[in-house]
Amino acid sequence: MPTTDCCSQPGLMPIENAREKLLQALSPVHGTETLPLVQAAGRVLAEEVSSSVNLPPCDNSAMDGYALRFEDLASGLPLELIGKSFAGAPFDGVVNPGTCVRIMTGAALPAGADTVVMQENVAAQDESIRITCEVRPGDHIRRCGEDVPEGSILLKAGARISVAHIALLAAAGAGTVTVLRKPVIALFSTGDELRQPGEALAKGDIYDSNRIALLAALAQMDLQVLDLGILPDSKQAITDALRRAAQEADAIITSGGVSVGEADYTREVLEELGDIGFWKVAMKPGKPFAFGFLQGTPFFGLPGNPVSALVTFYQLAVPALHVMQGDQWNGGPHTLQAKLLQPLKKKPGRTDFQRGVYHTDDNGVLVVEPVGTQGSHILTGLATANCFIVLAQESGSVEAGEQVVIEPLGVPLG
Ligand code: AMP
Numbered sequence: 001m002p003t004t005d006c007c008s009q010p011g012l013m014p015i016e017n018a019r020e021k022l023l024q025a026l027s028p029v030h031g032t033e034t035l036p037l038v039q040a041a042g043r044v045l046a047e048e049v050s051s052s053v054n055l056p057p058c059d060n061s062a063m064d065g066y067a068l069r070f071e072d073l074a075s076g077l078p079l080e081l082i083g084k085s086f087a088g089a090p091f092d093g094v095v096n097p098g099t100c101v102r103i104m105t106g107a108a109l110p111a112g113a114d115t116v117v118m119q120e121n122v123a124a125q126d127e128s129i130r131i132t133c134e135v136r137p138g139d140h141i142r143r144c145g146e147d148v149p150e151g152s153i154l155l156k157a158g159a160r161i162s163v164a165h166i167a168l169l170a171a172a173g174a175g176t177v178t179v180l181r182k183p184v185i186a187l188f189s190t191g192d193e194l195r196q197p198g199e200a201l202a203k204g205d206i207y208d209s210n211r212i213a214l215l216a217a218l219a220q221m222d223l224q225v226l227d228l229g230i231l232p233d234s235k236q237a238i239t240d241a242l243r244r245a246a247q248e249a250d251a252i253i254t255s256g257g258v259s260v261g262e263a264d265y266t267r268e269v270l271e272e273l274g275d276i277g278f279w280k281v282a283m284k285p286g287k288p289f290a291f292g293f294l295q296g297t298p299f300f301g302l303p304g305n306p307v308s309a310l311v312t313f314y315q316l317a318v319p320a321l322h323v324m325q326g327d328q329w330n331g332g333p334h335t336l337q338a339k340l341l342q343p344l345k346k347k348p349g350r351t352d353f354q355r356g357v358y359h360t361d362d363n364g365v366l367v368v369e370p371v372g373t374q375g376s377h378i379l380t381g382l383a384t385a386n387c388f389i390v391l392a393q394e395s396g397s398v399e400a401g402e403q404v405v406i407e408p409l410g411v412p413l414g
């Protein structure tokens with residue numbers, strides 16, 4: 001893959017191109033599994049599901065009341081009460097002229113009846129009723145198949161199963177569904193300075209926050225992780241880990257070592273072992289992002305700086321992982337327009353993902369303000385933010401009061 005695609009800063013690829021290239025280069029994993037419905041939330045359907053039943057399965061009552069024949073109401077005479085229809089215990093007889101049946105919400109409409117009158121509009125007396133309000137024919141009946149006709153498609157392959165989907169599938173009687181298997185993602189951090197949270201720190205050490213955050217994010221995204229831990233800045237260790245990861249995983253995510261420092265071996269090893277796609281994206285934070293293939297396995301090299309690692313993960317790796325999961329990626333993150341409350345400094349050249357907090361003000365206007373310091377090592381900013389303020393690559397500084405694009409944070413960052 002060429003590394004020369006470009007934009008206003010030489011050698012930097014616009015983020016839209018980077019995202020597009022990633023999405024085009026990837027395809028869903030092969031392999032499916034059949035799961036009980038309740039375990040399928042968040043997974044991606046492998047095949048279309050049709051309904052084997054009508055929903056509702058039969059005409060039934062939307063109210064507690066009385067089932068009757070509309071034409072009987074013209075006479076104004078009382079109707080004889082001849083039985084009851086409960087949800088789960090229908091009335092077996094027929095509503096003949098001059099009769100009615102007590103009916104509960106969800107109970108099957110008895111044969112002969114065509115209208116339900118709610119009980120609040122009925123004067124009931126021993127074995128007969130009189131109607132006290134105006135009634136329209138067919139009132140308060142839920143029609144057989146009005147929600148889902150038998151044989152119709154409930155969900156298409158590629159749907160990510162939501163709780164509402166589970167309700168629909170369950171209502172249609174689906175006990176299990178076939179979903180794509182979880183892609184396996186190999187993950188490691190690189191850096192001689194990194195320690196596992198909980199360990200003691202020597203001078204110059206820091207805790208490995210990237211891998212821990214990414215483990216959480218990948219789990220939240222329903223991905224299976226092959227955790228290869230923290231690797232030292234050693235060419236051999238990184239070579240061995242990348243070889244293993246390429247064998248055992250569907251994709252590889254690393255953090256650190258993709259910049260131009262003397263201990264940045266990840267990029268060097270990738271260039272030797274694999275086919276690196278690009279490694280500089282016109283975005284801020286997150287310029288040194290690498291993508292490529294290692295023996296056919298896609299590789300995402302995130303920068304080491306903690307905010308850069310998570311922003312590139314969210315902006316570039318997440319859409320790509322959606323494709324691998326078989327999800328129909330909807331073409332981009334969800335964005336809104338908001339009024340900027342403070343000026344923002346920016347030079348043209350890179351798309352800026354400033355961390356911001358948005359809310360609706362007292363006048364009902366959507367407003368946003370940056371979270372303060374925006375350094376790529378300032379994790380508190382990202383932890384406070386509920387959105388990115390996205391300033392386009394060519395945009396310069398923005399004044400307070402201008403409209404800006406915001407991207408509310410969703411799973412797995414929100
Ligand atoms: P690198 O990309 O390896 O040059 O790292 C850039 C910066 O990010 C350095 O300050 C590193 O110490 C820091 N860094 C690298 N990896 C991690 C990590 N896993 N967790 C937290 N900080 C990291």
Ligand code: MG
Pocket residue numbers: 190191192256257263264304
């Ligand atoms: Mg490093």
